[in-house]
Amino acid sequence: MSKRHLSSLLAVAAIAALLPMLAVRSVAQSDAKTGKGGGRGKAEQKDTLTPSGPTPKTADGKVDLSGVWTPGLTFTNMGQVPLQPWAEEVYKERRANLSKDDPEGHCLPAGVPRISPFLQKFVQTPTLLVILDEGNIHSYRQVFLDGRPHLDDPGPLWMGDSIGKWDGDTLVVDTKYLNDKTWLNGQGLPHSEDLHVVERFRRPDLGHLEIEITMEDPKAFTKLHTFTRTYLLRPTWEIQEYVCNEFNVDQDHLVGK
Numbered sequence: 001m002s003k004r005h006l007s008s009l010l011a012v013a014a015i016a017a018l019l020p021m022l023a024v025r026s027v028a029q030s031d032a033k034t035g036k037g038g039g040r041g042k043a044e045q046k047d048t049l050t051p052s053g054p055t056p057k058t059a060d061g062k063v064d065l066s067g068v069w070t071p072g073l074t075f076t077n078m079g080q081v082p083l084q085p086w087a088e089e090v091y092k093e094r095r096a097n098l099s100k101d102d103p104e105g106h107c108l109p110a111g112v113p114r115i116s117p118f119l120q121k122f123v124q125t126p127t128l129l130v131i132l133d134e135g136n137i138h139s140y141r142q143v144f145l146d147g148r149p150h151l152d153d154p155g156p157l158w159m160g161d162s163i164g165k166w167d168g169d170t171l172v173v174d175t176k177y178l179n180d181k182t183w184l185n186g187q188g189l190p191h192s193e194d195l196h197v198v199e200r201f202r203r204p205d206l207g208h209l210e211i212e213i214t215m216e217d218p219k220a221f222t223k224l225h226t227f228t229r230t231y232l233l234r235p236t237w238e239i240q241e242y243v244c245n246e247f248n249v250d251q252d253h254l255v256g257k
Contacts, residue, residue, distance in 0.1 A: 047232070049232070049234060050207040050208070050232045050233060050234075051206050051207045051233060051235055052205065052206060052207055053205065053206035053207070054205065054206060055169070055203050055204065055205055055206065056203075056206065058124070058126070060126055062126075062166060063169045063170075063171070063202075063203050064124060064203075065122045065124050065129065065171065065201055065203055065209065066122050066123060066124045067121070067122055067209075067233050067234075067235065068119055068120075068121050068233070068234050068235070068237050068238060068239060069119065069120050069121075069122065069209055069231035069232065069233060069234065070117070070119055070120075070231060070232050070234055070237075071115060071117060071120070071229055071230075071231050072117065072230075072231075072232060073117070074228075074229040074230050074231075075115050075116060075117045075229065076185075077227050077228065077229050078184065078185055078189070078227050079225070079227045081184070081189060081215070081221060081225050082221050082222040082223050082225060083189075083190075083220060083221060083222065084219070084220055084221065084222060086220075087190050087191075087220040087221070090188070090190045091187070091188055091189055091190060093188075094183075094187065094188025094190075095187050095188055096257065097256045097257055098256050098257055099183075099186055099187060099188055100256030100257075101188075101256075102183060102186060102188065103181055103182055103183060104116075104136060104182075104183070104186070107137055107244040107245050108137070108158070108181070108182075109136065109137055109139050109158040109159060109182065110133075110136045110139070110182060111158060111159065111160075111178060111179075111181075111182030111183075111184075112141070112159060112160050112162070112175050112178060112197050113184070113197050113199065113213045113215070114182065114183065114184055114185060115133070115135075115229075116133075116135035116136055117135070118133065118134040118135025118136070118239075118242070119134040119135075119234065119237060119239050120132065120133055120134070120231070120239075121134075121238075121239045125145075126145065127144070127145050127146035128142060128143070128144060128145055128146070129142075129143040129145060129164060129171070129173075130142055130143075131143070132239060133239075134239040134240060134242055135242060136244065137244050137245075138241065138242055138243060138244070139159070141159050141162060142162065143162045143163070143164040143171075143173050144162065144163055144164065145164045145165075145166075145171075147165075148163065149163070150163055150174070150176060150177070151177065153177070154177055155177070156177060156178065156179030156180065156181075156193050157177050157178060157179060158178075158179060158181070158182065159178075160175040160176060160177050160178040160197070161175065161176060161177045162174070162175040163175075167200075169202065169203075170200050170201065170202050171200070171201040171202075172198065172199070172200055172201075173198070173199040173200075173201065174196075174197075174198055175196070175197040175198075175199070176195075176196050176197075178191075178193065178195045178197070179193060180192050180193045180195075184215075190220060191215075191217050191220045191221075192217055192219035192220045193219075194217050194218055194219045194220070195215065195216070195217045195220070196215070196216045196217065197213065197214070197215055197216075198213075198214045198216075199211055199212070199213050199214075200212040200213075200214075206233065207232060207233045208230060208231070208232065208233070209230070209231040209232075209233070210228060210229075210230050210231075211228065211229045211230075211231070212226065212227075212228050213226065213227055213228070213229065214226040
């Protein structure tokens with residue numbers, strides 16, 4: 001991680017202190033950074049960066065989700081997840097311990113559906129959607145659009161197995177086979193290996209991407225839980241290299257209580 005990221009990360013940490021659903025550690029490897037050509041990191045009184053226009057389509061008539069996107073503060077969106085008693089106790093313990101054992105804070109994958117405020121780049125082909133993360137461990141997701149079924153019980157995976165199908169102009173992504181090592185947010189919201197995530201991707205216009213996320217986990221939740229994130233297009237920006245292991249600022253601060 002280069003020195004040009006440090007000042008913005010400190011600023012984000014100050015903002016994060018005001019966000020009740022954001023863990024102390026989750027910002028240390030989060031949020032927009034100042035960079036060449038993008039103007040990132042400057043305070044904006046109003047949104048002048050998001051372009052307007054019609055929803056772009058691919059050659060085969062599908063909605064084109066491609067682009068460099070920022071989730072802004074909607075990365076914290078999750079609401080009150082209905083937890084089983086055991087999961088509620090784990091959540092309380094992790095929060096009381098100031099997220100000391102957060103896997104993402106130790107440079108492990110964030111999992112699904114957890115994200116950070118860093119940029120994400122969507123690259124779409126007729127048979128594959130690839131989501132590239134600037135943050136976390138500079139990781140990626142593959143969403144297969146070629147009609148294949150889910151893998152035949154591959155065992156628990158960090159990012160799961162994601163299969164996408166089009167429902168009109170909405171891409172419905174079904175993800176399963178997730179391990180239970182990841183946290184759903186920076187404060188330690190737990191889940192089991194039965195976690196099943198369904199995301200509905202909609203691009204209502206050129207500059208906006210809406211993702212409705214439904215989580216089901218009969219071992220950890222008492223019922224289904226749905227929430228929404230909204231991404232903004234940044235057509236002049238590009239994701240940049242970020243290596244968590246090179247300058248892991250979280251590691252020195254995850255001391256617990």
